Amino acid sequence: MTVTTLGLPEVRRDRQAVPADMPRSGPLLDTFGRAATDLRVSLTDRCNLRCTYCMPAQGLDWLPADDLLSFEETTRLLRLAVTRLGIRRIRFTGGEPLLYRRLDDVIAEAARLQPRPEIALTTNGVGLAQRARSLAAAGLDRVNVSLDTVDPQYFATITRRDRLGAVLDGLDAAAEAGLGPVKVNAVLDPASGPADAVDLLRFCLLHGYQLRIIEQMPLDADHQWRRDSALQGDAILAALRHAFDLRPDPAPRGSAPARLWLVDGGPATVGVIASVSDEFCAACDRTRLTADGQVRNCLFAAEETDLRGVLRAGGSDADIELAWRTAMWRKAAGHGINEPGFVQPRRPMSAIGG
Structure with missing residues (x-):
């Protein structure tokens, strides 16, 4: 079997002087005054789907087992993030986090931290039907399920797997387990996307899920992303407006990545995350930890x-805290996708974490 090799990420292993003006305690700040309170933790780079916008059909070279953080290393970093760095929300991602052997245990450890963080999970939903209740019992608060279409044929084409039924069962189980609000994350295919957007919103309204449509971003393993072929936020809204009345949600957006719209007068909403065409970097409150223990201060770093x-x-704990603070202090003002010199990250989304 042929696999795609990712190459090594650009990793800071130097011992640069700690910036003199960087705070050594308090919020996890950058030089633009943004405080990171939301931690995205990738538990594994492995996945059981092969979505066309994420990885090639033949798969990838997975990270070597020895490079991955152990359970004990992961939980130590979670503790430091919450107790010393001011993290208030933890989202476990992948790859596919349901493939992480000790997922229930790591959630339980996070739930024991004080002050207790909000704990969320982003998953493709395959296998969620069998796990939702145990994850809720461990301390999981809510779940986002990736679902790009409710058409079985399109689903199989996009994911290269015939598993739509399993994902729909997982959504049902998450709602029954109280992991709400259950959110659906959709990245639309350029060809079927306008129709998929309408069908997805109807589906979510029927079942009480919250739809979030995400612009396709330059994070694919094949580096085939092209701005002119990806559906942008305006096109997504135009497609939805053929079937629904959409009005801006008057509630403050805060640091949320999605711009919300009231559907047919509300209270139901649909969100559009336009990372490329309508960037929201100025309000970013995220720090990211990869499965192999690297801090990324931006998804596109x-x-x-x-x-x-x-x-x-x-x-020591102090050494780790200082390294983490220094990484975040150097965060750029924005992701730079729309700048002439933008270079796509060498790691794809599956190796970074959503």
Whole structure:
């Protein structure tokens, strides 16, 4: 079997001087005054689907097992994030986090932290029907399920797997387990996307789910993303307006990535996450931890900071905190996708975490 090799990410392993003006305590700040309170934790880069906009049909070279954080290393970093860095929300991602062997345990450990963070999960939904109740019992608060179409044929084409029924069962189980509000994350195919958007919103309104449509971003393993072929936010809204009355939600958006619209007068909403055409970097409150222990201060960052190395070299909690703060202090003003010199990250989304 042929696999696509990702190459090594750009990792900061140097010992640059800590910025003199960087706060050593309090919120996890950058130089633009943004405080990171939302931690995205990738537990694995493995996935059981092969979505066309994420990875090639033949799969990828997965990260070596020895490079992955152990359960103990992961939970130590979670503790430091909450107790020393001010993290208030943790979202577990992948790859596909349901493939992580100790998912229930890591959620339970996060739920024991004080102050207790809000705990969420982003999943493709395959296998969720069998896990929803145990995840809720472990302490999971809510779930986002990736679903790009409710058409079985399109689903099989996009994901290269015939698993739509399993995903729909997973959504039902999540709602029954109280993991609400259950959100549906959709990345639309350029060809079928306008029709899929309408069908997805009807489906979500019927079942009480919240739809979030996400612009396709330059994070595919094949580096085939092209701006002119991806559906942008305006086109998505135009497609939805053929079937629904959409009005801007008057509630403050805050740091939420989705711009919300009231559907047919509300209270139901639909969200559009237009990361490319309507960036929201100025309000970003996220810090990211990859499955192999690298901090990324932006989804599109070209550099990473190696916390795994600090951990395995016997670093203290203070050493880890300082490395994490320094990484976030250097965060750029924006992702730079719309700049002439933008270079797509070498890691795809599956190796970064959503």
